[in-house]
Amino acid sequence: MSAQRVAVLQRQLQATIPAGEASSSALQPQPTSAIALRQLPRFDVTLMEHFLDNQLALKAEVYELFRQHPELLVAEEEGMTKEEHRELVRKCLRVILAAGFSPMSFFARDHAKYFNLAELLSLVDLSLTVKLGVQYSLWGGSVINLGTERHRRKYFDDIDRFRLPGCFAMTELKHGSNVAGLQTEAILDVHTDEWIVNTPDDGAIKWWIGNAAEDGKMATVPSPDGSGALDDHGVHAFIVPLRDDGGALWPGVEIHDCGYKVGLNGIDNGAIRFTSVRVPRENLLDRFATVDRSGRYSSPMTSATKRFAATLGELTGGRVGLTCASVGVLKGALTIAVRYSAQRQQFGPPDAPEVAVLDYPSQQMKLMPMLATCYALYFAKNKLVEKYCEMKRTKDEVLVADVHTLSAGLKAYTTSYTNTAIGICRECCGGHGYAARPAASSLCTSSADIFQTFEGDNTVLLQQVAALLLKEYRDSFRGSPLAATWSYLKVWAQDSLPANPLVTHETDVSHLRDPAFLVRALRYRSARLLHTLAARLRKHSRRVGEFTAWNKCLLHVLALSRAHIESVMLVEMLAAVNACVDPDCRRSLKALADLFALDRIYTDITFRNDDYIAPEKAKAIYRLIEALCGEVRGVAVPLVDAFAIPDHILRSPIGLSTTSVDPYSEYLAAAGFDS
Amino acid sequence: MSAQRVAVLQRQLQATIPAGEASSSALQPQPTSAIALRQLPRFDVTLMEHFLDNQLALKAEVYELFRQHPELLVAEEEGMTKEEHRELVRKCLRVILAAGFSPMSFFARDHAKYFNLAELLSLVDLSLTVKLGVQYSLWGGSVINLGTERHRRKYFDDIDRFRLPGCFAMTELKHGSNVAGLQTEAILDVHTDEWIVNTPDDGAIKWWIGNAAEDGKMATVPSPDGSGALDDHGVHAFIVPLRDDGGALWPGVEIHDCGYKVGLNGIDNGAIRFTSVRVPRENLLDRFATVDRSGRYSSPMTSATKRFAATLGELTGGRVGLTCASVGVLKGALTIAVRYSAQRQQFGPPDAPEVAVLDYPSQQMKLMPMLATCYALYFAKNKLVEKYCEMKRTKDEVLVADVHTLSAGLKAYTTSYTNTAIGICRECCGGHGYAARPAASSLCTSSADIFQTFEGDNTVLLQQVAALLLKEYRDSFRGSPLAATWSYLKVWAQDSLPANPLVTHETDVSHLRDPAFLVRALRYRSARLLHTLAARLRKHSRRVGEFTAWNKCLLHVLALSRAHIESVMLVEMLAAVNACVDPDCRRSLKALADLFALDRIYTDITFRNDDYIAPEKAKAIYRLIEALCGEVRGVAVPLVDAFAIPDHILRSPIGLSTTSVDPYSEYLAAAGFDS
Incomplete structure (x- = not known):
């Protein structure tokens, strides 16, 4: 279907009332005909579909991609190991990238498209959506939103192409919701001009970190510092290496797989302990605060509370x-x-x-x-x-x-x-x-x-x-x-x-x-x-x-x-x-x-x-x-x-879009019966 | 803990009010002290446990068995294939049988014990409880409750020892709740003195039948007959062979695995099509109705409705x-x-x-x-x-x-x-x-x-x-x-x-x-x-x-x-x-x-x-x-x-019974951290 036809339909369907008026006119009573109780008229499904979705082209493109790759449309429930499921998710991501999609650009610039993609992929495999979220919204998002132009230039393309898989390592074993209670330390060593990132005790081990168990090469680590340059300045975020290009763990980094979960086993959640890991001073993501060579702290924001809010606000x-x-x-x-x-x-x-x-x-x-x-x-x-x-x-x-x-x-x-x-x-x-x-x-x-x-x-x-x-x-x-x-x-x-x-x-x-x-x-x-x-x-x-x-x-x-x-x-x-x-x-x-x-x-x-x-x-x-x-x-x-989810994406023989086929026949065939 | 001590505690704990009086005296207002809002007194957990459970000995025995077999305490969520899970469930069942338990006797005679066992095993593996239900309550239960002494004598021990795994094949692809709508036919051939059991169309294929995909050697098949001796007499149940002793499918029996399910993959649910399967006349479970050599039908119950109710009542x-x-x-x-x-x-x-x-x-x-x-x-x-x-x-x-x-x-x-x-x-x-x-x-x-x-x-x-x-x-x-x-x-x-x-x-x-x-x-x-x-x-x-x-x-x-x-x-x-x-x-x-x-x-x-x-x-x-x-x-x-679920059964490091151990330490160790 052509984008042009969609645009025409859009114009037909959407009254040009500005949002504000629309919601106030929503308060006006409707004509009586709409109120009386009776059979609702059968509407044109295509009209409704086009009214609902103004990015039909994206949908068609993404789902067509998976039509060409039926081997990727497997369900987690069919006895996969977590390793197999993770590999499947990586394959899906590679197919999306190879087709020319640039999720990092979407996230940074074409937001509506990014979110639409997240919605579309949720029906392919929820682990895939979450993998996308981990790589682009959390890891990539932290770099571009908490960092400055320097960070963005350095990492953008590698993140986009998944050459640099990364994590957003916030949650700790004992602190999830209470972010202000995080305990991982980052202390500046002015002699070497490096941050020393350290896990002070087992309760501070980073936990449930997506991309950590297998893929992650770097992580953004939000840490309040126990002492040193950032003392009393609250939570800041640092880029910390996890693995080298060969996949070997970085010195001082210990990672274990969080293991099987109730679901989402396509995500390689890991637990990370840092033992005095040294990272360059520039790895502080410094959009909201910076530290100079001498260890002096400066921030455009007046209070630690505001800075904390701005940092979390980027999530x-x-x-x-x-x-x-x-x-x-x-x-x-x-x-x-x-x-x-x-x-x-x-x-x-x-x-x-x-x-x-x-x-x-x-x-x-x-x-x-x-x-x-x-x-x-x-x-x-x-x-x-x-x-x-x-x-x-x-x-x-x-x-x-x-x-x-x-x-x-x-x-x-x-x-x-x-x-x-x-x-x-x-x-x-x-x-x-x-x-x-x-x-x-x-x-x-x-x-x-x-x-x-x-x-x-x-x-x-x-x-x-x-x-x-x-x-x-x-x-x-x-x-x-x-x-x-x-x-x-x-x-x-x-x-x-x-x-x-x-x-x-x-x-x-x-x-x-x-x-x-x-x-x-x-x-x-x-x-x-x-x-x-x-x-x-x-x-x-x-x-x-x-x-x-x-x-x-x-x-x-x-x-x-x-x-x-x-x-x-x-x-x-x-x-x-x-x-x-x-x-x-x-x-x-x-x-x-x-x-x-x-x-x-x-x-x-x-x-x-x-x-x-x-x-x-x-x-x-x-x-x-x-x-x-x-x-x-x-x-x-x-x-x-009107949600128009293609059969090959929904993959449910009991929920086929057509009523011309006996809904049970595919079901029987899948179980092994000739019909 | 000795059964005697339990009995003594029971006497201490339970006022000897007959059930009828207890519920009427429950309507009497309580003394004011119990009404006032304040801290509840810390009670003795052992007293409460003994008040709740009057079969503590059974619980101790069953859970001790699994303490001795830690290899059986694996979770379905840890990446097992359905075949592995089914084998695990069979192993659990064999351990229970080898320890001298007789589930069929419990179900037939010591009902409270049977139900208690079902509750206890639900925390070991829900598939195990369901396997028990399929073998003893559904398959065994249909034989002893819908059949007569003859059937009971012939099958009781083999069912009990799981030498004769069986099914209760009621649900069809198109009929679940509406049992009266079942379509599988059973017609008596008076010449050979056999029932001919047949699946008239695909909608009547038996579906979701537990024990069918791998284990079942026989099945109870409730079938209304389309024609023949039982015409208009409603649903009756027949014992139909599925596999011979070597595990080969019986002539006319086609079985497919229902495949992976959202859960309970330890149960081998199967789909069964019968193509004119011949079974002896005596295989009619004839407690509520019988058919003689000449094909004459007789029943102690006057109406088909009553017979149907009695048959289903046994479930x-x-x-x-x-x-x-x-x-x-x-x-x-x-x-x-x-x-x-x-x-x-x-x-x-x-x-x-x-x-x-x-x-x-x-x-x-x-x-x-x-x-x-x-x-x-x-x-x-x-x-x-x-x-x-x-x-x-x-x-x-x-x-x-x-x-x-x-x-x-x-x-x-x-x-x-x-x-x-x-x-x-x-x-x-x-x-x-x-x-x-x-x-x-x-x-x-x-x-x-x-x-x-x-x-x-x-x-x-x-x-x-x-x-x-x-x-x-x-x-x-x-x-x-x-x-x-x-x-x-x-x-x-x-x-x-x-x-x-x-x-x-x-x-x-x-x-x-x-x-x-x-x-x-x-x-x-x-x-x-x-x-x-x-x-x-x-x-x-x-x-x-x-x-x-x-x-x-x-x-x-x-x-x-x-x-x-x-x-x-x-x-x-x-x-x-x-x-x-x-x-x-x-x-x-x-x-x-x-x-x-x-x-x-x-x-x-x-x-x-x-x-x-x-x-x-x-x-x-x-x-x-x-x-x-x-x-x-x-x-x-x-x-x-007071529910007193042992830690080795609950297997939850975040839900340990003792507060003396750091709840996270086992959790960390399981993930691979030294602590």
Whole structure:
């Protein structure tokens, strides 16, 4: 398909409303025709596909590459050793590089393309996506974002071509989330003009370091120094050699394989102990601070806290990548579960054909809100990527904070959601969802699971969201500007709380599907949680100090962060509804948006505790959710078809894109039966 | 430890209240001392262990066996091929048999011992538990329960010694849950006095049959006949040979390996096609129906429906076994997560030591209600085993229905719960919970996942619970007797509904922790759901017929079944509190019971929709849940220590039973570091 045709379709599909207007017009009630409950019109799948994806050419190119290399499309679950799996991942990477892709350039300059690649590869092999993340986002990203032009010039091409595989060696055995607690030392020896990098005790051994066990030749090592030139200046990052060109370990470097893991065995995670490893002074990645020949320290940034934040801030790219990959996995799992459920028949009325399992409300209630959430996450993720690109371009400070919050929150929300969702999708496919061959491994949580932990433990990341919201909330009363994503919080916190009692009891479907009601409800929740959290923290802090006060309120903190992310998701979803000019696609998207929001409003107890939603309204919402599940079921297959994952990538005989082939025939053949 | 000492301790610990009285006295308020919120006393772990487990000798014996065979304690995640894993499982089984255990005798006569063995082995290797289930409960069980003395005599010893490995070949490619839809044919050839067993089309190929791919020499094949002697008599079971003594396939039998699965690769699942396989007439398992030399059919049971129910009813044992194994897995995962969280430190107040992650409310809210649920499931499972044994002894019809319902419901509830719980436990252990070596594979859902599907899909099983409750509910109005487990439903459905408005608003802690309130609340919910479901079904059935009416109400049906199981769990948990005479143990058990019940009452929206729990009461419950999480946290480690899983079985360096060893040292050594 030509890029031109895509561009034309894009123009047809996307209304030219600027983002700001789109989200405010999302608050306008929809015409009645979109509200009434009835069959959703069958939309044109290609139109929807093109509305969703504005990089179809990249997708076609990448997936075509793997069509030409079927030997690379093997599943981890098929009894590979970790060494075999790692070699497979390296082969995949080499094929991508040989085809002319330049992942390091993407990461450094063409961000949207990089993140799209991460999402696309997640369905090839999650280990491959992570390998890409380790090499380009973590290792390469640390060099180009924490280093200066000198480092970039020296290493860029070798990193890009994988001639210089490297690591980002942050996590230690005893310190993961608490980065400020890292203990690896870097001390400057002014006599030799070298840093001495040292692991002071076993707890400080670097652990889970991707690329370390087999491939890594160098590592970026973030280390607070115990003594010496950087004393009291906080965490800094150094480039430390691990292996020479022949692959032999560098003097003073001890590396062991972290061994088999529950999943992602295509990644060579290793544990590293440094025993007084000497590296040149220039190996300090010195964008935020430098040390001269005499050992004098200087930094353009005034405080150690700001420097620490700026250093860690450069890790946002990794979280954006994980969010994209996780959405990719979710799309894959849903594609299989929806298609299988639509064709698998079991039980039926007496003397009548059996019924498709997707026609059972139990299956619908599992899969339809998940499909709605997947779409919402997809649009929210697009927004995140867009903001990230803008931030990289403008370096605007408010935007930096916004992207930091949104990437932390969406990474946490998406990866937790996807992990749970995959399990449910597997269960929805019964026994056939448990087969690894031919790969239904998209239905296996083993690999996606750890996404909840790495690049920031989800519980910790969610706290960062709340912390930033609180900070901005307090600042806003002092007149500072607010980022677009959370500007609603100020308005709402000052707005009429508690709710209007009339609205509390309103049960009309046109009200319940009015975007104004839905957005207001989710925003009300975040604002209310923020408002009450601020008050509780103030109260407790006076008595027990900030650390304990925060932890006393921890569940409240987490609820606020999730609520905020869901309100962002809804707004982006509704903006997409508005941006979609094809009426049929739009109807389905609107139904998904409503289902997503109503599902959250119904299940979140916060609304009940506040009497924001009266019991009879809750019951009306539940009836509407059931009805919407039924409606969406009618277009569920086209909705996953629009993800347009080619069969040779999905590799699931129970989730084939065509309905003209008996779905079981490939399955039988793969097991060895002639048919 | 001697059996005698155990018996003495048992007497000390268990109050001699008969089961019936125990559950009614569970409704009495506890003395105030047990209600007040404060630190729970540190109890004696050995006392608790002995209170929990009345087969300590079996446990010691089985686990000692594996201590002597460390070569068998390898984890599936460590890069084994499926063939290697299957051989490992066979070796384990042989060791068990060589030690003098007779699993077939246990299953046939010493039921409690059999189920206990299933639970114990679940922590050795889940594939081993399933292998045991396939050979003894499914294959052996079908022979002894569906066959007659003749079959038992002929096969019992060979099955027991694994000289005759066999299968229970029920599931077909296109029919799993809908057993009545099976299509494999068995037709009697009166001329040769043989059954001709045939697979009419590819959809009827037997699929996922455990023991089939490598080991099976025979299979029990439940088949409805398309024509011939059994015409219109429904599903019957036949013994069909698969392989001769040399392992060669029997004429007309085609078997293929189902290949790699997401987990449980130690089980040789196979797919079987029968092409007119001839078996002697005597191979019909004829306890419920027989066919004579002339082809005349006779059955002691009057209707095909009853015969079908009786045949499937004999599968309850499998569900009891899976429930036990699933509780075992949950205990293992919790043991690791709680111990690790208690010692892992991360972050802390300024200039103070870091804090154990278990001290964070976020971690407590994940793990403490789970610990409470684990105890509740454990006691409920014990009750199920007890009832099963009684049913086998008395063959009482009401008890048969009770055990059928309870085993279906508990299997579904436990396996779903455990699957979700393992994932949360893994996340609670961060990166170190993701290592497969040394095995933290208890934190991996891959194997436990499929428990939700096999031996009855959970969604289907839950419907059976509701169906039986409805039947008995209707019968009860005609004066039929009710089983003990659900007798409350009748009383409550006739009792004062809706709730007393005073109780709805009562927020006092002594009220909220009063067993009478807790039991009443959970029973109210089930009774109300049953009552309203019956009314809805009546209404819809008139219009759209029973099948559609049922499916229209499906989510209501599932909610009822889960609610019923939770009310059973609470009553058994409170009965255990009453039966425990050690005051310290009892205090902890009571706190767990309260936490379990309050957690369910708070999170289930049903209570809010009915206004049974007013918002201010809900908030008081939430505060109490938070406080109870804090209390239970104080005894969380002893509570998992009381499960007494030996370190060599748990094989988790981050979950060691002793606190005297640095938990990381074994971990470091395993990775290859000298320390």
